[in-house]
Amino acid sequence: MKLDILVLAAHPDDAELGCAGTILKQISLGHKVGIVDLTKGELGTRGTPKIREQEASHAARLLGVSARENLNLADGFFENDKPNQMAVIQAIRKYQPEIVLANATYDRHSDHGRAALLAHEACFLSGLTKIETIENGKSQSAWRPKVMYHYVQSQLMLPDLIIDISGFWEQKMEAVRAYKSQFYDPTSKEPESYVSNPNFLRMVEARAIEFGHAIGVRYGEGYTVRRPMGVKNLFDFS
Numbered sequence: 542m543k544l545d546i547l548v549l550a551a552h553p554d555d556a557e558l559g560c561a562g563t564i565l566k567q568i569s570l571g572h573k574v575g576i577v578d579l580t581k582g583e584l585g586t587r588g589t590p591k592i593r594e595q596e597a598s599h600a601a602r603l604l605g606v607s608a609r610e611n612l613n614l615a616d617g618f619f620e621n622d623k624p625n626q627m628a629v630i631q632a633i634r635k636y637q638p639e640i641v642l643a644n645a646t647y648d649r650h651s652d653h654g655r656a657a658l659l660a661h662e663a664c665f666l667s668g669l670t671k672i673e674t675i676e677n678g679k680s681q682s683a684w685r686p687k688v689m690y691h692y693v694q695s696q697l698m699l700p701d702l703i704i705d706i707s708g709f710w711e712q713k714m715e716a717v718r719a720y721k722s723q724f725y726d727p728t729s730k731e732p733e734s735y736v737s738n739p740n741f742l743r744m745v746e747a748r749a750i751e752f753g754h755a756i757g758v759r760y761g762e763g764y765t766v767r768r769p770m771g772v773k774n775l776f777d778f779s
Contacts, residue, residue, distance in 0.1 A: 542573075542575070542607060542608055542635075542636060543573070543636065543637045543638075544573045544574060544575045544607060544608065544636040544637070545567070545572040545574065545638060545639055545640065546564075546567055546572060546573070546575075546617070546638055546639070546640045546641070546642060547574075547576075547577045547632070547633065547636050547638035547640070547641050547642070547686070548560060548564065548573055548574065548575070548577070548586075548641075548642045548643075549577050549579065549629065549641060549642070549643045549644070549660045550576060550577070550578050550633075550643075550656070551578075551579050551580060551581065551644050551650070551652040551653055551655075552578065552580055552583070552585070552616065552650075553581065553582050553593045553596065553597040553611070553655035553720070554593075554596075554597075554600075554720045554723055555576070555578075555644060555653070555694070556642075557600050557604075557716045557717045557719070557720070557747060558694065558711070558717055558732055559642075559644070559645070559692030559693065559694050559742065559762070560642050560762055560764075561604060561709075561712075561716045561717065562691040562694075562705045562706025562709045562710060562712075562749070562760065562762050563642065563704045563706060563762050564576075564604050564606065565604060565605070565706070565709040565716075566608070566704065566705075566708070566709050567707055567710050568604070568605050569709075573607045574604075574606050574607060575606050575607050575609060575636055575638075576601065576604075576606055576608070576609045576610075577609075577610055577611075577612060577629075577632045577636075578597065578606045578609070578610070578611045578612070579611075579614045579619060579625075579629075579652075579656055579659075580611070580612075580613070580615065580617075580652070581596065581611055581613065581616065582591060582593060582616055583616045584616045584617045584667070585616075585734070586722065586731070586732055586734035586737075587722050587729070587731040587732070587734055587737060588650045588720075588722030588723060588731075589722075592631065592722050593720070593722065593723075594611070594696035596719050596720045596721065596722065596723075597609065597611070597719075597720075598622050598755070599719040599750040599776065600716045600717075600719035600720065601757065603650040603712070603716045603719055604712075604716050607756070607769050610629050610632070612632065612726040614628065616652070617651075617652060619652070619655065619656075619659070620655070621655055621658050621662060625659055625699075626659065626662060626663045626666060627672075627674065628673055629659060629663035629667075630661060630666055630667045630672065631674045631676060631681065631779065633663060633664060633667040633684060634674055634676070634681035634682065634683070634684045634707060635665055635676055635681065637684045637721065637758035638686050638746040639686060639687050639688075640686060640687065640688055640689070640690070640753045641660060641664055641686045641688075641689045641690075641691075642655040642690050642691075642692055642764075643656065643657050643689055643690070643691050643692070644657045644677050644691065644694065644698060645662035645691055645692060645693055645694040645695075645696065645698060645765070646655060646658075646691050646698075647678065647695045647696065647698075648692075648695055648768075649695045649696050650694075650695070653694055657691055660744050661662065661689060661767065663678070664683065664685060664686050664689055667683065667684055667685055667686075668683050668684065668685025669683060670683045677704070688766075688770075689766075689767070690702060690764040690765070690766060691763055691764060691765045691766070691767075693748070693752075693762075693764065693765065694707055695735075695744075695761040697748070698763070699751060699765075700752065700763030700764055700765060701763075701764060701765050701766045701770070702763070702764040702766065702770065703752045703753075703755060703756050703761040703762065703763050703764070703771070704751070704761060704762045704764070705753070705756060705758040705760075705761055706753075706760050706761060706762050707759040707760045709759075709760075710749065710754050710759070710760045714742075714746075717742070718747070721733055723737060724736060724737055724741070724742060725734055725737055725738065725739040725741070725742065730765060746758045749761060749762065750762075755756070
């Protein structure tokens with residue numbers, strides 16, 4: 542299945558928190574979007590890998606993505622090494638995206654920065670024809686996405702690009718709240734975590750309002766890039 546956009550996420554719920562509005566908007570415009578989670582989030586304070594798998598499937602249905610899978614890398618301990626690069630390369634070649642959305646280049650959670658670098662290097666290596674990968678017994682063709690954008694996560698970063706997601710905010714938050722085990726629930730008896738504190742989702746909305754305000758809209762999602770973006774003329778900017 543060829544996708545227009547592939548979202549690479551260190552943990553289930555990273556995609557929803559970081560770029561669900563963008564996913565929803567691009568799908569509404571007719572683009573095919575998929576998500577590849579690197580880990581099952583098994584080290585998370587709350588919930589279990591099984592619960593988070595069910596929540597991720599629910600969120601995928603709410604978002605309307607064309608595909609979602611998990612590479613089962615080691616939460617907290619995966620490295621940007623050859624075995625993990627090969628796993629991501631296989632996913633990139635499988636879906637052949639034009640655009641990749643990946644974790645923040647640095648963040649509070651160390652997995653996010655490592656996932657960003659892993660995604661960046663795998664995207665480049667995926668285009669090298671001498672790297673051989675197999676899927677279902679058949680050789681995969683080399684494929685390099687045209688561009689990668691890193692979604693801003695918990696730690697505030699000055700974005701290079703902001704997407705207007707004003708018409709998709711409620712749908713985004715519905716997908717985020719699909720992860721019932723992770724976020725604020727006054728009836729839960731599990732220990733409080735960084736993201737289960739009610740102030741966390743307030744921060745997520747405040748950030749979206751701030752980014753939206755920066756471009757004159759209600760809500761926005763921010764991205765950084767590793768290289769300058771090019772346009773054909775000044776009127777490509779709004």
